[in-house]
Amino acid sequence: MTASKPREARGLRASPPVASAMDSTNLIHQSHRRSLDYGITAHAEPDFSSPSRGLLNDALDENRFLFQHAAPVMETLYDQIVNTHSMVLLTSARGMVLHSLGDTDFLEKASRVALTPGMDWSEENKGTNAIGTALTEEEALTVHGNQHFMNANKVLTCSCAPIFDPYGQVIGALDVTGDHRSFHQHTLALVRMSAQMIENHMFADIFPKAIRIHFHTRSEFLGTLVEGIAVFSPEGRFISANRSAQFQIGLPFAALKAHTFSSLFGIPVSALSELFTGTTPNPKQLCLHNGVSVWARVKLKAQNAWMAHPQDVQPPPTPANAQPAPLKQTGKRMQLSSLQYLDTGDPQVSSVIHKLRRVSGRDIPVMILGETGTGKDLLAQAIHGDSSRSGQPFVSVNCASIPDNLIESELFGYEEGAFTGARKKGSIGKILQANGGTLFLDEIGDMPKHLQARLLRVLQERKVNPLGSTKEMEVDVAVISATHKNVKDMIARGDFREDLYYRLNGLVVRLPALRERTDFQLVVQKILKSLCENGQRVAISLTVMDLLRRYHWPGNFRQLHNLLRTAVVMAGCEGEILMEHLPDDFLEEIEHGYNAHLPPNVLEAIAHSHATATPTAVPSTPDPDGHRLQDVALSAMANMLRLHKGNVSAAAKALGVSRNTIYRKRDQLPPDVLG
Structure with a gap:
């Protein structure tokens, strides 16, 4: 990759740099000239030669810090583009793809253009493309369709933002690539915000x-x-x-x-x-x-x-009509029962909590089943919180989010010099980190088959042998696992070890989907209470509640929380959530998919909300701390407008967006910010 200009020389920017339409055209033109200089031909076939596993492993180890902070943000970003014929990619600073999450229907097309982990997407190798060009220019940009240099890549639309480490150096890039026919103008904004989210999280650890x-x-x-x-x-x-x-x-x-x-x-x-x-x-x-x-x-x-x-560490609020949660003694202090807090009246959930209390303190492994978004991770933390191990570590491992070739070292640890790029002092691994406490194996159904035997041995012998070490270390952990998959079907197909399954399923509990719960209204009120501060309350209209009850909630609690968070921002605390405060994409899905089941008053309210809604809504995305990209985008616009005394042009330039983007959001912005 050609040497890019130093960051300091590019001047001051308020947010990740983004190219305007004219600048983007110039960048693409310059990139095409570089592609010719590299000797790349437009009709060249994609390079399908796979790099050696060692090279990819070395790159993953070298970029462990980046991956650690990018992985959860990638999952959040992917949740927002799922089913759009797209994928999310993380690359190194040199353009090597390190990790990807993608729609199944798009993965085949991605493999046809060599868009897979280990492949080099620098400009020198692939010509003009969002990853390579964004890294070369150190600018966030979109390369769409025919803007790609190689003909094979013109079926793609790609939006990429470079990621800077806390020292101001490019450490990698975040990219969303999809079918060129599914282009969306807000994708680049989501990618830029996600990249900035990754950068901010790095500050906490480095x-x-x-x-x-x-x-x-x-x-x-x-x-x-x-x-x-x-x-x-x-x-x-x-x-x-x-x-x-x-x-x-x-x-x-x-x-x-x-x-x-x-x-x-x-x-x-x-x-x-x-x-x-x-x-x-x-x-x-x-x-x-x-x-x-x-x-x-x-x-x-x-x-x-x-x-x-200090109020950030106060106990969670108690639902208005819930019974006071029992207290449990932990050393010199009393604290609220975590399991009781989750019991909001649904018979299925109450049954689950009753079973868990019966085995509490007996170190019986628990397996939690349930759809994505039903709160399996919260239940696991509550089990730990009510156990005698509550003062010890609770260590969570998402087996689906860690690449196959990293999960072994993440779980079991490694000694110094165990492999190229290993940390100088080695790593103890997640299992030993949880020693004395609880190990939560989330999405256990995605654990690679070859590691299942090693995990089984650890659970049986209570000893861990880190990579590269000849010593075994004793470990004492309570094990909780969770999955949304049918493990018994996986056993029948030979994808999951039966002996490991029976080691993990001392007690199996299933969390009901949100659409199956009888305490829906109480759950909604509880979430609304948590979204307003200082005792403020927000009401919800009967029409909106009726609509929410009828929806099937494929994303369960995560989807409900995100939707209500948007609605609270739109309505304002001390207000009332009406139909026009709900996101457009949600209303459109309801209208198109559920018309036959909606009463006339709900349909009329949806039609009215369309008449008063803004033309386009920024897709909503929660970050790992619970913030939403939609809220953040609106807040950023409002803040910049205040700083620039209502000057839309100046605010748009500072944010790196067009003036039309701000004008389209004017009805969602506070009235005092526009001049």
Whole structure:
């Protein structure tokens, strides 16, 4: 790949760089010229030669930190594009595909153009394409159909954003590729936001002894995708800052290196400990060197707590008509029963909880069955929380999200030098991390067959043998597993070991799908209560509740929570959720698929909502912390408009979007932000 211009030389940007329509055309044109220089011909056949497994393993190990933070975001992003003939890809900084998630019907087409893990999609190898060109230019862009240099790739539409590490260097790229006929104008925005989400999450892990300050001009944007994050040494020396921080401070990354905490925030770093202690639940206001006032909270790693938000660790709210949850003794303190909190009145759920209480404390393995989104992970945490091991680690492993060639080292650990690219001090692995506590094997049905025997041996002998080690280490874990698959059918097909199944299924419980539950209204009210703060309440109209009851909820609780979160934002706390507050795609699915089952008043309400709705809605996506990309996008637009005093052109330029994008959302934005 050709050397790209240093990040500092490209100027200051408020968010991941994105090319405008004209800039994009120029970038594509320049990329085509580079492709010719590389000697690539448009009619060349895709290179199907598979790299050696060792090369891919080396790349995965080299990019372990990137994958660790990207994998959950990829799953969230894929949830939003599922069934759109598309796939999500993560690549290295050199353009090698590391991991992919895709629709089954598109995977075959992807394999025909060599769009699979291990393949090189740099410009030098594939000519103009979103991955290679985005990495070369360090710009987020879409390459659609005929814009690809090679004819074989013109059946694709690809949107890609580079991912920068906390030191300002390109570490990889996130891409959504699909059939060129399924192009959607909002895909690039989703990819850009997801890439920024990955970048922000990296800050939490890469500076273990640093002081991390989170800030924004508006306090409600703290904890969202658009907050600024700046990192300083304990002595106050500047270490790093994300893009939103650079924009708010008004200095590019290179210039910030010459600053300290005191020169940027006007107070000595020693004042932070006193300033951000105490019982006040509110963030503190600080003044930046450029005179801009911001709200801030500080993470002091040594204290391992958010200093400005002690209320963040309060117990979950109790449903209004639920019985008080029983208390259980844990050492010197009492705490709410986690299992009781999940019991909201459905007979099937109550039966599950009753069975789990009977085996609590006996270290009987539990297998949780249920559709995706039914809350299997929450139930596993509740089982751990009510057990005698609650003070010990709860370690979750998603067997479906870790590549086959990484899951062995992730589970069992490895010694120094066990393979090329291994960490200098090795890794103890998830099983040993859970020693004394609970190991949750989520999506156990996706565990590779060759590792099932190793797991069985660990469960039988209670000993772990890390890769590259001749020593066995004793381990004491309670095991909970979960899957949405029919394991007995997998056993019959030879895809799952029968002996492992019987080792895991000491007690098998099944969580009902949301559409099967009798406590739907209470669940809705409970979610709504959690979405509003400070005791505020939001009502829900009878028509909307009737509609929600009739829907089949293929995404179960995750889908319901996301939909209600959007509705609360649209209606505002202390308001009432009406039909026009529901997402357009949800209403369209209801209208087209369920007309025969809807009463006239519901159909009339849907028709009215279409008449008053905005033309296009940004697809909704929750991030790993529970935020939604739709909410984040609207918040970012509103914030930039306030910063630029209603100037749409300036706000659009700062966000890297067109003015029309903001105009299309004007009815969803606060009235005070538009000039």
